[in-house]
Amino acid sequence: MLGLLAAGILLPTAALAQANKDAAPKKLYCWNENGQRKCADSLPPEAMAAAREEINVRSGMRTGEVQRALTDEERAAQAEEEAKRKTEALAAETRRRTDQAMLTSFQTEDELRRVFAERVNLVDNSINTARYNVASLREGLVTLLRTAGERELSGKPVPDKLAGDIRVRHAQLLYHTALQASFERQRAELDVEIEQIMQRYRELKASDAPGARVALDLPPAPKQ
Incomplete structure (x- = not known):
């Protein structure tokens, strides 16, 4: 009796599930394969x-x-493009904040130039030190070479220690000469960097002027 009752309950349920399945809209999938649909x-x-x-x-x-x-190649390219987009957006936001910081922190070009004074002095001191070392090493090397030359001219052998000192002093001279050139290159690059920042500051100041802000339909600059 219980088995028949259970069967009576299960049959309508199964029929209902089948009816719902039949009622669900059937799909047709279409794709291209080897040029054919x-x-x-x-x-x-x-x-x-x-x-x-x-x-x-x-x-x-x-x-x-x-x-x-x-x-895989397309996914890698897509990820690279997304990373590039985020980097560019971050760079733009950083520049915007930097520009705003310049406007709010410095009232004149002289104030902005003083920020670079320490870097300029540091590089200049490094150049002067390198030049002094190069001159000193060159003078010492000339003295050693003269001594070695005089011994050779007089028919005497050049001692191993003297020859070793000449090699060491020559290597030191080459190193400090390259170091001097590096510092001088940094100084030239710093001049270019300072001039670019000053030019940007002038442009920001010009666009931040009341007349320019009205023409550009910008809100008034915040009061200092």
Whole structure:
């Protein structure tokens, strides 16, 4: 008796589930394969990564579209492009904040130039020290070479210690000469950097002037 009752309950439930399944709109999947359009009511494994359309069988209307899966190279390129976009956006925001900081922190060009004074003095001192070392090492090397030359001219052998000192002093001279050139290059680059920042400051000041802000339809600059 209980078995019949259970069967009586389960049969309508199963019938209802089947009816719902039959009532669900069936889909037709269409995709291109080797230049040919193919359609089926189920998607084969080889078409899973392909771009496809989903079409309602009853209405014949397209109900959805799935783009093809990206290749590893395309995913890498997409990630690189996204990283580039974020980096550029961050750089733009950093520049905006830097520009605003310049306007609010410095009232005149002289105030801004004083910020660079310490860097300029540091590089200048390094150049002067390098020049002194180069001159001193060159003078010492000339003395050692003269001594070695005089011994050779007099028919005497050049001692190993003297020859070793000449090699060491020559290596030191080459090193400090390269160091001097590096400091002088830094100084030239610093001059260019300062001039570029000063030019940017002048442009910001000009655009921040009341007349310019009205012409550009910008809000008034904040009071200091």
